[in-house]
Amino acid sequence: MALASRPTHRRARRWLLVGALATVVVLAVNAAIAARSSAPARQLAEQNYLDQVSPLIQDSTQQGRDIDALRTQAVTLSGTTIIDRLDQLVASTAQSFAAIRRIAPPSSMDTAHDLLVATMGVRADSAKSLRQAIANALGGQTLTAAAAAVGQVGAEMEASDRTYQLFVHALPSGGTGAPTSRWVSDPTTYEQANLSVFLSSLRASTSLVPVHDVAVVLVLTEPAPVSLNGSTQVLPVSRFLNLQIVVADTGNQPERNLMVSATMSPSAIGPTEVFRDFVNLSPGQRRTVSLGGLRPEGNQPTTLTARIDAVPGETNLGDNTKTITFVMQ
Numbered sequence: 001m002a003l004a005s006r007p008t009h010r011r012a013r014r015w016l017l018v019g020a021l022a023t024v025v026v027l028a029v030n031a032a033i034a035a036r037s038s039a040p041a042r043q044l045a046e047q048n049y050l051d052q053v054s055p056l057i058q059d060s061t062q063q064g065r066d067i068d069a070l071r072t073q074a075v076t077l078s079g080t081t082i083i084d085r086l087d088q089l090v091a092s093t094a095q096s097f098a099a100i101r102r103i104a105p106p107s108s109m110d111t112a113h114d115l116l117v118a119t120m121g122v123r124a125d126s127a128k129s130l131r132q133a134i135a136n137a138l139g140g141q142t143l144t145a146a147a148a149a150v151g152q153v154g155a156e157m158e159a160s161d162r163t164y165q166l167f168v169h170a171l172p173s174g175g176t177g178a179p180t181s182r183w184v185s186d187p188t189t190y191e192q193a194n195l196s197v198f199l200s201s202l203r204a205s206t207s208l209v210p211v212h213d214v215a216v217v218l219v220l221t222e223p224a225p226v227s228l229n230g231s232t233q234v235l236p237v238s239r240f241l242n243l244q245i246v247v248a249d250t251g252n253q254p255e256r257n258l259m260v261s262a263t264m265s266p267s268a269i270g271p272t273e274v275f276r277d278f279v280n281l282s283p284g285q286r287r288t289v290s291l292g293g294l295r296p297e298g299n300q301p302t303t304l305t306a307r308i309d310a311v312p313g314e315t316n317l318g319d320n321t322k323t324i325t326f327v328m329q
Contacts, residue, residue, distance in 0.1 A: 045106035064183035075284035086131035115167035122160040154190025200250035201284040213251035215319035242292035249281035
C-alpha cells in the first residue's frame with residue numbers, strides 16, 4: 001500500500017508546482033498589462049495639467065512684459081497713471097497666483113506644481129513690492145533708499161525666473177510643452193546705477209517745473225579690470241585704453257550739444273591726455289559714448305575722470321563726474 005501511494009504523491013507535488021508557476025506567470029502578465037494600460041492614463045493626466053497651467057503661465061509672462069513697458073514709458077506718464085497701472089498689475093498677478101493654486105496636479109507632477117506655485121507667489125509679491133517702492137520714490141523717499149528697494153524687487157523677480165526653470169526641469173517630460181516664461185530679460189536694469197537714473201528721471205517727469213539734470217552713469221574700460229588693489233583697479237597691460245561712458249538725461253528737458261570728456265593723468269605721452277565727444281539727450285534717455293585710443297603708462301597709478309558738461313539751470317552737479325584709479329601691470 002505504501003509503495004502504491006508514492007506516484008500519487010509525486011504527481012500531486014508536480015501539479016502544485018505547475019499551479020504555482022502558472023500563478024506567477026499570470027501575475028506577471030497582469031502587472032505588465034496594468035503598467036502598459038496606466039502609462040497612457042498618466043500621460044493624459046500630465047498633458048491635461050499642462051493644458052490648464054500654460055495659459056496662466058503665458059499671462060504671467062505678459063505681466064513681466066507689462067513691467068518692462070511701464071518702465072520704458074514711465075517718464076512720459078503722470079504719477080497717477082503709473083500707480084494705476086501698477087495697481088492693475090498687482091491685481092492680475094494675484095489672480096494668476098490664485099488660479100494656479102486651485103489646480104490639482106497628478107501625483108507625478110506634485111514637485112513641479114509646488115515650484116510653479118512658488119514662482120507665481122514670488123511674482124505676485126514682487127508686483128506688490130514694486131508698486132510700493134515706486135509710490136515711495138514718487139512720494140519723496142531718498143533716491144538711495146528708493147533705488148535699493150526697487151533693486152530688491154529686481155532680485156526677487158530674478159529668483160522667480162530661476163524657480164520657474166526648476167519647475168520646467170521637474171516636469172516628467174523634461175520640460176517639453178512648457179512655455180518659456182521670464183520676468184527679467186536684462187538684469188542690468190536693476191543695477192543701482194541704472195536705477196538711480198531711472199528714478200531721477202521719473203521724479204523729474206512728474207514735476208510741473210522744468211528740471212535740467214544730466215549725469216555720468218557708468219564708465220567701462222577696455223581692457224576690463226582683472227582685480228582690485230584696495231580702490232585701485234588692476235588692468236592687464238595694453239598699449240591703448242578704450243572707454244564706454246554711459247551718460248543720461250535725468251531731467252525733464254531735452255539737452256543738446258553736451259561735451260562728454262575723459263581725462264587721463266598721467267599718460268604715456270605727457271602729464272595728461274584728454275578725449276572728448278558731443279551728445280544730444282532726451283528726457284530719460286541714456287547714451288553710450290565710446291572714446292578710444294588713450295595711451296596709459298604701465299605700472300603707474302593713473303587717474304581717469306569721465307565728465308559730462310553741466311547744463312544751464314542744473315543744480316545737482318555731484319553725478320556729472322565719475323573718477324576711477326587704475327594701474328596697468
